[in-house]
Amino acid sequence: MKNICVFGLGYIGLPTAAMFAHHGANVIGVDVNQHAVDTINQGKIHIVEPGLETIVKQAVVNGKLKASFIPVHSDAYLIAVPTPFKGDNHEPDLSYIKAVSKVLAPLLEKGDIVILESTSPVGATEKMVEWLAEERSDLTFPKYHEPDNEADIFVAYCPERVLPGKVVEELISNDRIIGGMTKESTKKAQEVYRIFVEGDLLATNSRTAEMAKLTENASRDVSIAFANELSIISDKLDINVWELIELANHHPRVNILQPGAGVGGHCIAVDPWFIVNQNPDEAKIIRAAREINDSKPNWVIEKIMAEVNKLKKQGVEKPIVALLGLAFKPNIDDLRESPAVHIAREMLDVDSAEVLLVEPNIDKLPKTLEFGTLVSLSESIDKADIVAILVAHNEFKKEDLKSNVSVIDAVGIM
Known part of the structure; x- marks a missing residue:
């Protein structure tokens, strides 16, 4: 060859x-x-x-x-x-x-x-x-x-x-x-x-x-959906999901994944739908997992908006929201099917808040976010009233946040 x-x-x-x-x-x-x-x-x-x-x-x-x-x-x-x-x-x-x-x-x-x-x-x-x-x-x-x-x-x-x-x-x-x-x-x-x-x-x-390719990614999607659903339940019950998963994973036959802002990328966010499309009556668990993971970004948006409304009631006319991360996974520049991009796109349409976007792995925003403002991490931290961590980039793990800032940590790096 x-x-x-x-x-x-x-x-x-x-x-x-x-x-x-x-x-x-x-x-x-x-x-x-x-x-x-x-x-x-x-x-x-x-x-x-x-x-x-x-x-x-x-x-x-x-x-x-x-x-x-x-x-x-x-x-x-x-x-x-x-x-x-x-x-x-x-x-x-x-x-x-x-x-x-x-x-x-x-x-x-x-x-x-x-x-x-x-x-x-x-x-x-x-x-x-x-x-x-x-x-x-x-x-x-x-x-x-x-x-x-x-x-x-x-x-x-x-x-x-x-x-x-x-x-x-x-x-x-x-x-x-x-x-x-x-x-x-x-x-x-x-x-x-x-x-x-x-x-x-x-x-x-x-x-x-x-x-086999579809099965591998559908299997991972189901596992992530369990973690994401667990994070929503834990939030409702006032339980720290990260501690909960760490404790549960001490069981010798349990290995729960980490929840996040959703599921993105060209594989896990896409491949299971190919199975569902061809087998709509049989692929019940696979469909449910896709729906759970596809809905997780909207849950994150609800958490952000709850903080925005809280600050507005306290007299902040237009809270500044910094969204940290746009890639679909840590430390890459790939934005395909990224839940963080979905969150950013929805938040840019909100009139009650100013939105700053942070993604250290890109130089300019994609067309879907062309009306947004891409800023450095340090600038976003200086200006923000609310910080939402959407991707666990290494840069974000090193940053000290202001004591008076509201933080929504969707990926558990805090």
Whole structure:
């Protein structure tokens, strides 16, 4: 596998492309984002991920990694593009995968392999094969129900399972699920990932691999929902939920997670809905967990507004509220599906309070918060009447708050 083409140079695609290049493959990374392409070709990165820029720079300098708008023929094609929702029913939007399939199909030659990494509903890999086959009637493609049959093109689904902030390390060390449409496709995909993966390469079929990815994140979502629900109950009963969880976790078979302002990111906040959408009558616990976690930001807003109204009754005409953190998890710049962004967006519409936004990992606010004011941590603390800690960034743990400020700590760092 000397030549690899990666579609999508975001939080997963770029580290994956860089890792292949770092281990000797010739990699073309394809993206529609002009800024991303230009930045990568300068040996820099357009995202925050510890350790990644050094690898990208070296790969670009060595001529092993190049970003482009146009794909070229390769031995292996990896697709790592978004799969968002469409409509109000959390229906998966596979249009990005379809668009890549149409662009990729003319390049295919017998013996090539196409690997889908994008988090997808069960059956998405088969749908991708349909789109490829529509464009290339001269080639044969694998069929899910014929795992022993050979085809001209190999196809597999291989989900990522890395933690933002530790992507470089976990891409190498984590086990990977390799779900081929056929047995030969699985073996071919294993050859691709063995270029840099040191973890086990676990063989299965494409549907099981798709469901495994969704299952992993739905399981975590359910566990977080329990912690978030526990925090709401504890608040009502005047119990410190952080102490409660710490005590309960001393039980040898109990491991309760930490509650937060909600659940965000491109995985846990999204993937369980793919299961619910396809199985609306059966996915009862998964749906309930999603609803609990999706509602938690509104509970945090209610807590903030209670403090705002209290101060107004005390004579503060327009209390200043500092919202600390916008990313979906600590110490990264990723705002996708972030509950903190939802809270900020709602609070900016409140006329009775002035809102200051603090996010040390970004230089400017996204369009959804374009009417907000991004300030430094120290400035926000100096001015604020109310501080709401929404993300447990390291910077926030070191800050001493004024004694007269009201604090809503949604993440337990106080």
